[in-house]
């Protein structure tokens with residue numbers, strides 16, 4: 001298979017607002033065939049970033065959302081029965097290796113450790129993928145890249161990534177963008193005016209102070225975009241904030257009410 | 271003429287002071303948590319807790335109003351003191367519930383700037399705070415308009431006031447109406463206007479005490495009542511806790527409360543960071559408390575000397591030096607604490623109550639079922655079930671003519687080992703000497719809990735350690751290893767658990783740092799650090815309040831960085847905010863009914879780890 005698709009121009013790529021120097025860092029990881037670990041809270045742009053980078057580098061992207069029941073076969077592939085005969089079907093990881101694509105394992109700590117070990121030989125300098133079931137041994141082409149992400153909050157208490165696994169990756173930390181950038185992102189993504197987006201971003205900044213103390217999760221950029229989208233479609237600001245920000249963040253009525261009061265202090269009573 | 275003014279004024283005050291809209295009353299307890307979250311979201315110091323204050327005599331009225339009206343006007347004014355932001359326990363000064371509730375939020379917003387109004391410039395200072403909030407939070411402008419209009423309607427008519435008060439009142443009203451107006455008025459000591467409901471006030475304790483120094487005829491009893499009242503509100507007052515319904519579980523007295531108490535009386539103390547602990551001065555402090563808190567203190571016996579050698583536990587190490595975090599200096603000070611590992615002086619074999627033994631037996635049986643950690647293993651030579659996937663692989667290979675000779679086509683249940691070490695660190699400070707009900711003490715409940723915890727974990731084949739700690743100043747942090755990771759859980763361990771007793775104070779940071787070392791040395795992938803405590807960190811020196819909290823928080827974060835998972839189980843009377851501040855919102859559990867601890871502790875362990 002030839003992998004010669006040219007690098008794309010930035011205007012045709014899906015929109016990603018760079019926060020630091022992550023684009024250059026990722027590119028250089030790809031050129032040097034290093035696997036990458038993205039750390040950061042949910043909804044801060046990790047998935048979008050990978051998508052953007054895959055397009056930019058002209059690679060196909062295979063994304064796997066990890067969960068507890070994910071097995072090694074789900075990643076590598078399995079034999080299937082059809083029409084009286086059995087045949088082998090590649091899993092997304094195998095396919096990505098064959099095609100020199102980027103394989104993105106989202107929320108990798110959600111998967112059981114024994115499912116994840118299959119990626120180990122791909123993360124050191126051997127860059128191989130043994131497929132026990134078929135006896136095949138794949139050598140990953142230079143274009144192949146493994147990217148994993150996880151949310152290092154300790155609410156998962158005993159989950160989390162083994163230090164030894166972590167050390168196989170080059171890692172990049174993500175967080176919610178700073179206020180001005182976040183406002184731009186919200187305005188672009190939801191198609192609302194910048195003033196409204198700024199208010200929402202400022203509100204989020206305050207709510208984020210409550211992380212760990214009062215809230216398990218922070219108000220993500222994604223939630224702000226939802227709120228902005230609702231407002232744009234004619235829902236009142238306070239209803240939109242309740243539905244897209246306050247309620248998703250907490251099931252505790254008192255906390256939800258407090259968040260609504262914070263919203264009122266920022267945006268006024270409707 | 272003088273006389274007439276006096277009479278008028280009396281009417282005015284009694285009217286005004288009873289001008290309450292009872293049907294519009296909003297209670298702080300109805301809003302409590304909302305305000306706390308609001309406070310923090312707006313930028314309020316997360317290290318502070320919200321507390322309620324009931325009526326007390328407002329500073330300004332003692333000289334003035336008491337003389338004129340013959341009775342004190344009672345006002346509960348919002349203010350900061352120590353680690354608390356106090357709000358009135360109820361607000362009923364405006365005619366609608368909505369307005370009174372809005373007032374709570376407004377006051378909380380002002381407080382979120384973390385300023386205590388300047389004693390002598392409190393008008394200007396409140397003006398400044400109002401401007402800041404209205405600038406930062408434009409959404410509050412319309413509400414402020416409503417609240418300020420209501421407040422102005424409830425201010426005295428300027429012409430009805432004694433001449434002396436008129437300029438101040440005029441300025442005040444101007445500021446309320448427009449916080450951006452020019453204003454140069456400040457208030458002297460002799461005359462104080464009626465409190466403005468929209469504003470924060472300096473701490474009344476400081477103010478009253480200061481005046482006592484000034485006019486030397488301060489009514490000390492009054493002052494103590496005042497302080498006691500605040501303590502009572504904070505649910506820290508020993509006396510009040512005695513009175514509480516024994517049925518709901520708690521408790522006689524808490525030592526921590528005395529230190530909070532002492533801060534109220536000895537104002538200098540919280541300021542001076544006594545780094546070098548001088549036992550005598552500590553004793554002096556305690557004496558003061560004994561003298562002034564009367565009835566309460568008489569119940570408290572403090573043994574300030576270490577017990578004589580023959581009764582004391584055995585010191586195993588002379589001193590392991592540990593650092594301590596100084597939050598004001600933002601610096602980890604090396605070798606600040608000396609920790610001794612101790613062996614308990616065991617005098618009698620364990621004799622558990624019948625009830626406890628029964629409970630242990632039941633729970634133990636449940637935990638035994640956890641022991642065989644069994645899991646399906648695929649591709650086994652033999653087993654309980656066919657492995658469909660390997661069968662498929664096998665058939666494919668055979669059809670391609672490369673069948674293996676020993677196909678592994680079965681699945682089998684297999685025992686797997688847990689990759690987890692758990693260390694339980696229990697607070698054995700003197701506060702656990704408090705009574706729970708009848709003649710049962712907190713320490714008795716802790717003792718039984720450790721016992722049952724040990725029974726359960728050993729039944730489940732867990733790898734664990736049980737330890738306890740207490741402290742007396744930074745030179746004596748005592749660490750008791752009741753069961754080490756390598757010890758088997760047997761009668762020696764049970765006897766040690768049985769022998770624990772209340773001991774001094776709670777220098778939690780040092781204990782956590784040492785426990786972290788022990789646990790971090792374990793070779794398992796997961797390490798759980800359980801901390802069991804009945805109150806805030808505290809010790810006799812500056813290790814109390816914010817200092818102790820910050821140090822403990824620092825130690826907890828350091829443990830986390832070491833790859834440990836710290837988790838706190840609190841049996842404090844209330845689930846105070848400090849728990850979330852120190853441990854993080856997801857990493858603590860507050861157990862309301864302490865008698866449930868023996869059962870809940872192993873259950874919690876199960877929930878965390880399965």
Ligand SMILES: Nc1ncnc2c1ncn2[C@@H]1O[C@H](COP(=O)(O)OP(=O)(O)O)[C@@H](O)[C@H]1O
Pocket residue numbers: 015016017018019040041042043044045046047048049177185189221222225
């Ligand atoms: N830096 C960014 N540039 C562009 N869009 C962003 C950015 N950060 C967040 N977003 C928006 O937020 C949404 C959620 O981000 P996503 O990448 O799905 O988060 P994560 O994968 O970290 O959970 C995206 O769909 C996108 O609309």
Ligand SMILES: [Mg+2]
Pocket residue numbers: 697699700701702775776804805806
């Ligand atoms: Mg204690």
